[in-house]
Amino acid sequence: MLSEKNKSQWLQLKKYSEEEQTMSNNNPLLEAFKQAAYPVIGHGPRNLQVLQEAIGNMNGQQESDIYGTGKIIEEFQAKMANFLGKEAAVFFPSGTMAQQIALRIWSDEKGIKKVAYHPLSHLEIHEEDGLKELHHIETVLLAEKSRVIELSDVQSMDEEVACLLLELPQREIGGQLPSFETLVEISNYCREKGIKLHLDGARLYEVLPYYQKTAAEISQLFDSVYISFYKGIGGIAGAILAGDEAFIKKSKVWKRRYGGDLISLYPYIVSADYYFDQRVNKMGTYYDGAKELAQLYNELPDVSTRPMEPVSNMFHVHFRRSKEEIESILVEVYNKTGIGLTNHLREIGDEECYCEVSLGDRYVDVPKHLLEKAFQLINEMLKAKK
Amino acid sequence: MLSEKNKSQWLQLKKYSEEEQTMSNNNPLLEAFKQAAYPVIGHGPRNLQVLQEAIGNMNGQQESDIYGTGKIIEEFQAKMANFLGKEAAVFFPSGTMAQQIALRIWSDEKGIKKVAYHPLSHLEIHEEDGLKELHHIETVLLAEKSRVIELSDVQSMDEEVACLLLELPQREIGGQLPSFETLVEISNYCREKGIKLHLDGARLYEVLPYYQKTAAEISQLFDSVYISFYKGIGGIAGAILAGDEAFIKKSKVWKRRYGGDLISLYPYIVSADYYFDQRVNKMGTYYDGAKELAQLYNELPDVSTRPMEPVSNMFHVHFRRSKEEIESILVEVYNKTGIGLTNHLREIGDEECYCEVSLGDRYVDVPKHLLEKAFQLINEMLKAKK
Numbered sequence: 139m140l141s142e143k144n145k146s147q148w149l150q151l152k153k154y155s156e157e158e159q160t161m162s163n164n165n166p167l168l169e170a171f172k173q174a175a176y177p178v179i180g181h182g183p184r185n186l187q188v189l190q191e192a193i194g195n196m197n198g199q200q201e202s203d204i205y206g207t208g209k210i211i212e213e214f215q216a217k218m219a220n221f222l223g224k225e226a227a228v229f230f231p232s233g234t235m236a237q238q239i240a241l242r243i244w245s246d247e248k249g250i251k252k253v254a255y256h257p258l259s260h261l262e263i264h265e266e267d268g269l270k271e272l273h274h275i276e277t278v279l280l281a282e283k284s285r286v287i288e289l290s291d292v293q294s295m296d297e298e299v300a301c302l303l304l305e306l307p308q309r310e311i312g313g314q315l316p317s318f319e320t321l322v323e324i325s326n327y328c329r330e331k332g333i334k335l336h337l338d339g340a341r342l343y344e345v346l347p348y349y350q351k352t353a354a355e356i357s358q359l360f361d362s363v364y365i366s367f368y369k370g371i372g373g374i375a376g377a378i379l380a381g382d383e384a385f386i387k388k389s390k391v392w393k394r395r396y397g398g399d400l401i402s403l404y405p406y407i408v409s410a411d412y413y414f415d416q417r418v419n420k421m422g423t424y425y426d427g428a429k430e431l432a433q434l435y436n437e438l439p440d441v442s443t444r445p446m447e448p449v450s451n452m453f454h455v456h457f458r459r460s461k462e463e464i465e466s467i468l469v470e471v472y473n474k475t476g477i478g479l480t481n482h483l484r485e486i487g488d489e490e491c492y493c494e495v496s497l498g499d500r501y502v503d504v505p506k507h508l509l510e511k512a513f514q515l516i517n518e519m520l521k522a523k524k
Numbered sequence: 525m526l527s528e529k530n531k532s533q534w535l536q537l538k539k540y541s542e543e544e545q546t547m548s549n550n551n552p553l554l555e556a557f558k559q560a561a562y563p564v565i566g567h568g569p570r571n572l573q574v575l576q577e578a579i580g581n582m583n584g585q586q587e588s589d590i591y592g593t594g595k596i597i598e599e600f601q602a603k604m605a606n607f608l609g610k611e612a613a614v615f616f617p618s619g620t621m622a623q624q625i626a627l628r629i630w631s632d633e634k635g636i637k638k639v640a641y642h643p644l645s646h647l648e649i650h651e652e653d654g655l656k657e658l659h660h661i662e663t664v665l666l667a668e669k670s671r672v673i674e675l676s677d678v679q680s681m682d683e684e685v686a687c688l689l690l691e692l693p694q695r696e697i698g699g700q701l702p703s704f705e706t707l708v709e710i711s712n713y714c715r716e717k718g719i720k721l722h723l724d725g726a727r728l729y730e731v732l733p734y735y736q737k738t739a740a741e742i743s744q745l746f747d748s749v750y751i752s753f754y755k756g757i758g759g760i761a762g763a764i765l766a767g768d769e770a771f772i773k774k775s776k777v778w779k780r781r782y783g784g785d786l787i788s789l790y791p792y793i794v795s796a797d798y799y800f801d802q803r804v805n806k807m808g809t810y811y812d813g814a815k816e817l818a819q820l821y822n823e824l825p826d827v828s829t830r831p832m833e834p835v836s837n838m839f840h841v842h843f844r845r846s847k848e849e850i851e852s853i854l855v856e857v858y859n860k861t862g863i864g865l866t867n868h869l870r871e872i873g874d875e876e877c878y879c880e881v882s883l884g885d886r887y888v889d890v891p892k893h894l895l896e897k898a899f900q901l902i903n904e905m906l907k908a909k910k
Contacts, residue, residue, distance in 0.1 A: 187584030189791055194580070198573030202760075231617050235783025268781030272658050368787055374588075375786040395654030396782055397621030400761040401754055405575055405791035 167481060170469040174478025176508060178431070181372040181417070181498035189374055192409035202402045206390060214407050215378070222363050223354025224380035228389055229407055231398050233340055233366050234265050236379040239392040240362045241301055242273045243385060244334040248300035254278040255303040256287055258310035260338065286316045289323045292333075302328055305338035306356070307345050312444035312454035312494075318349050325359035335359065340366040340377075344450040347422040361385070367410035370424070370451060371417055372498060376406035417499070424451035427501040434513045439520050444492075452496040455480075459520070461491035467519045477504065477512035553867060556855040560864025562894060564817070567758040567803075567884035575760055578795040588788045592776060600793050601764070608749050609740025610766035614775055615793055617784050619726055619752050620651050622765040625778040626748045627687055628659045629771060630720040634686035640664040641689040642673055644696035646724065672702050675709045678719075688714055691724035692742070693731050698830035698840035698880075704735050711745035721745065726752040726763075730836040733808040747771070753796035756810070756837060757803055758884060762792035803885070810837035813887040820899045825906050830878075838882040841866075845906070847877035853905045863890065863898035 171177060182188070203211035211229055219227035230236040238261070241253045253269075255261060257279040261269050269275050278299055280291045286308050304324070307313035316324075328335045337360040342353055349356065357363045362381040367373035379389055393399045428448040432455075435443050440458040457464045461483050472478050480493040557563060568574070589597035597615055605613035616622040624647070627639045639655075641647060643665040647655050655661050664685055666677045672694050690710070693699035702710075714721045723746040728739055735742065743749045748767040753759035765775055779785045814834040818841075821829050826844040843850045847869050858864050866879040 183585075184588040184590070184788065185584060186579065186582050186586045186588070186790065186794070188588070189579055190582070190584050193572065193575055196572050196576070198571060198576050199569075200572045202570040202572070202574070204570070230783075232783035232786055234780070234785075238783065265783070266777050266780045268783065271781055374788045374791060391652050394620070394652045395657055397616075397618040397624065397651070397654065398783065399620075400618055402570065402760045404572065405760060408572070 166469050167465050167483065170472040171478040171481035174472045175476035176504045177478040177500055178504055178509070179478075179480060179495055179497060180500055182500065188372070189405065189409055192373075192412040193405070196408060203404050203407065205401055206393070206399050206403075210404050211407055214411050217411075218365070218378040219380055221353050222357040222365070222378075222380045223352075224357060224363065225382045226386035227378050227380040228386050228393065229403055229410075230377045230379055230393060231375065231400065231403065231406065233260070233338075233364050233377040234268065235393070235396050235398045236364045236377045236389075237261060237303070237336070237338060238265070238269050238272065239389050239396070240336050240364065240379060240381075240385075241269060241275060241303065242392065243388050244301040244336065244361070245273070245275050248332070248334065250298055250300040252276045252278060252297060252299045253301045253303060254280050254292075254295060254297075254299045255338075256281055256305060256308060257283040258308065259303060259305055260309075260340070261303070263310070284311060286311070286314050287324075288316060289320055289327060292324055292327055299333060301334040301336055301361075303336045303338055304360075305340070307341055307450050307452070309341065309452070313341065313344070313448065313450045313452040314445050315345055315348065315449045318351065321356070321359055334361045336361065337363040339363050341369050341450060341452070343418055343421050344370045344424065344452065347425040348449040367406070367414065369496070370421060370498070371410065371413045373410040373413045374406055376403070376410050420499070421451065423502065424497045427451070427497045428453055428495070431495065431497065431501070434509070438513065438517055439524065441520070443495075451498070452494065454492050454494055456486075456490060456492040457483075458490050459523075460489060461485045463523060464491055467516055467523075470519070471512050471515045474515060475508050475512040477508050479512070552855050553851050553869065556858040557864040557867035560858045561862035562890045563864040563886055564890055564895070565864075565866065565881055565883060566886055568886065574758070575791065575795060578759075578798040579791070582794060589790050589793065591787055592779070592785050592789075596790050597793055600797050603797070604751070604764040605766055607739050608743040608751070608764075608766045609738075610743060610749065611768045612772035613764050613766040614772050614779065615789055615796075616763045616765055616779060617761065617786065617789065617792065619646070619724075619750050619763040620654065621779070621782050621784045622750045622763045622775075623647060623689070623722070623724060624651070624655050624658065625775050625782070626722050626750065626765060626767075626771075627655060627661060627689065628778065629774050630687035630722065630747070631659070631661050634718070634720065636684055636686040638662045638664060638683060638685045639687045639689060640666050640678075640681060640683075640685045641724075642667055642691060642694060643669040644694065645689060645691055646695075646726070647689070649696070670697060672697070672700050673710075674702060675706055675713060678710055678713055685719060687720040687722055687747075689722045689724055690746075691726070693727055693836050693838065695727065695838070699727065699730075699834065699836045699838040700831050701731055701734065701835045704737065707742070707745055720747045722747065723749040725749050727755050727836060727838070729804055729807050730756040730810070730838065733811040734835040753792070753800065755882070756807060756884070757796065757799045759796040759799045760792055762789070762796050806885070807837065809888065810883045813837070813883045814839055814881070817881065817883065817887070820895070824899065824903055825910065827906070829881075837884070838880065840878050840880055842872075842876060842878040843869075844876050845909075846875055847871045849909060850877055853902055853909075856905070857898050857901045860901060861894050861898040863894050865898070 215227045245251050281287045307315050342365050365378050367376045428451045432443040432448050435455050444454040483491045483493050601613045631637050667673045693701045728751050751764050753762045814837045818829040818834050821841050830840045869877045869879050
């Protein structure tokens with residue numbers, strides 16, 4: 139169970155949770171990162187160019203989707219249903235909306251207004267309690283917040299729930315993962331017990347290289363699946379919810395109730411499709427980069443990554459030094475080497491801070507000798523200040 | 525009170541409620557309309573060109589909004605708050621979301637889970653009962669569905685409500701309007717009785733020429749105001765909700781709960797802003813066109829517009845003939861003259877049908893002699909078949 143203090147601490151992070159935190163003023167780390175010739179994380183800046191590139195070469199005469207109908211939305215939904223090995227899929231403006239709706243449908247179907255998920259689930263810490271405020275669905279928080287949900291957590295649950303939500307990877311703890319065998323066991327257990335299993339797959343593509351499975355092989359363990367298009371894929375916004383026909387039909391009614399059935403969702407669909415095609419097969423490259431970079435971090439004194447060896451393109455870096463100290467070191471290193479490692483550090487008390495690292499297209503373009511030089515400098519400065 | 529039968533009839537219309545109904549297959553009227561050289565209604569087709577035009581000339585380096593923050597969203601919100609004469613404004617992906625949230629905030633504030641609106645309000649017939657399903661807010665339906673809400677309807681309400689919603693113009697009955705004096709009286713009455721007044725101003729710009737008032741002059745009668753960007757303005761999607769600072773602060777929390785606080789809303793904001801600037805001052809021209817065109821319709825036998833003289837750029841045309849008959853006449857007229865009057869007819873029983881007419885940029889480019897010829901032909905065919 140997450141304490142109120144911890145929860146409020148995590149809630150504070152929500153505004154800083156994206157790769158490019160472009161809004162903060164008077165933020166020397168962010169400024170230095172923006173000036174860096176070789177930013178290491180992400181695909182590129184979140185600017186209008188992202189949409190211009192995706193929409194620029196499309197046929198302007200192609201018709202808009204209209205309230206969930208039309209070629210442009212129906213074809214993409216079919217493509218994603220196929221990718222996930224599910225009967226049907228529906229495009230949503232956001233994962234927040236898609237996941238609340240999935241949990242509501244399963245709660246209604248089971249007649250149980252209770253679901254289970256990890257204490258650091260997006261629903262618990264980033265959605266202003268939408269699930270509770272809009273649906274009056276109670277939540278059971280499984281596992282300690284520092285680790286992923288294991289089979290034993292599910293087995294020892296003493297409350298009856300309609301649905302269990304698993305997030306793969308568990309983003310707020312550096313993208314940790316259970317083993318594939320554990321997933322299979324949890325899935326079997328839930329089917330046996332009549333518990334619906336929902337996948338928060340915001341970053342599902344990113345874990346396929348680690349699992350060495352297809353998206354469909356993972357998805358088949360789940361009754362419903364959500365995936366996102368602005369994380370690993372680097373689109374603008376938008377989500378897909380997939381499941382069987384009956385589930386998807388119900389989700390479309392809820393999508394309208396939420397005001398998510400926009401007359402036109404194509405700006406998000408076109409960009410999701412464009413960047414999906416470009417990047418879905420690069421996840422292995424991003425993953426390899428993450429392992430390489432994590433090793434560089436782990437060689438530094440008072441620094442360790444979580445997990446020690448990444449299982450996706452993302453991980454967290456914990457510095458057992460104050461945020462101020464690390465910030466000043468990083469700014470100097472960015473200025474001297476042109477390498478930009480992160481744009482944001484988060485405090486954990488006075489003597490520790492951390493950052494999230496998520497690799498994309500940029501990493502392969504970073505000159506290795508400059509990267510090594512940057513880490514060498516950090517190493518020296520950490521030792522000097524010890 | 526709307527009967528279940530009427531309600532289901534109106535619900536059926538929801539998929540056909542937009543100007544360009546591009547999805548229907550085997551629809552001869554729609555096909556003939558698409559082939560017509562001179563479509564009379566709307567601004568243009570809803571296609572990708574709409575976004576390409578709006579985004580194409582923007583500076584690609586301009587940063588995205590991030591979760592409701594950043595220059596691109598904050599500046600547009602400030603511009604709209606100013607336009608509406610309100611303290612603050614927030615951009616929403618949809619009016620459905622914005623309005624449910626407004627009614628929820630007022631319900632919470634008054635501690636009364638009941639609101640009043642017209643029986644053909646968008647909330648009642650187009651949102652799959654989102655207000656009731658998500659908020660358990662009861663509704664009081666005021667006035668018969670064929671006319672707008674008058675002061676006496678509000679005065680004679682015997683139930684206590686938190687909020688009254690007025691839609692200006694009342695879209696589903698041809699865009700009818702109460703007089704400005706009535707608005708002032710209703711506003712005064714509500715303030716006296718402590719009833720919050722919310723404006724469904726999806727088509728607010730469109731009625732300013734009739735009222736001869738500014739948007740701020742209308743808005744000041746209301747506690748909260750919603751406006752849309754894909755109707756008269758011709759943007760892609762999106763809405764603004766405006767009110768005082770405290771109200772807007774609460775609405776942002778609900779926006780996150782709904783999953784409407786997208787990481788990037790800029791595709792809608794950029795296009796809303798672009799087409800707002802282009803069209804907000806053309807509403808008088810559209811209104812004049814509507815009056816002229818309605819007169820042409822009213823000169824036809826068995827045809828009348830609702831209202832007889834439009835009070836905005838929109839009106840409905842009722843044909844006291846079967847849908848099949850009118851459809852075949854229109855298809856022939858489109859083919860012979862190149863004039864495209866409407867792309868969709870809605871049945872009212874066997875012997876009546878109607879269409880919605882909403883004028884935009886296209887009307888001024890329609891050659892008057894061809895338009896007159898088209899109406900002359902319809903006149904002859906209606907008389908011949910009498």
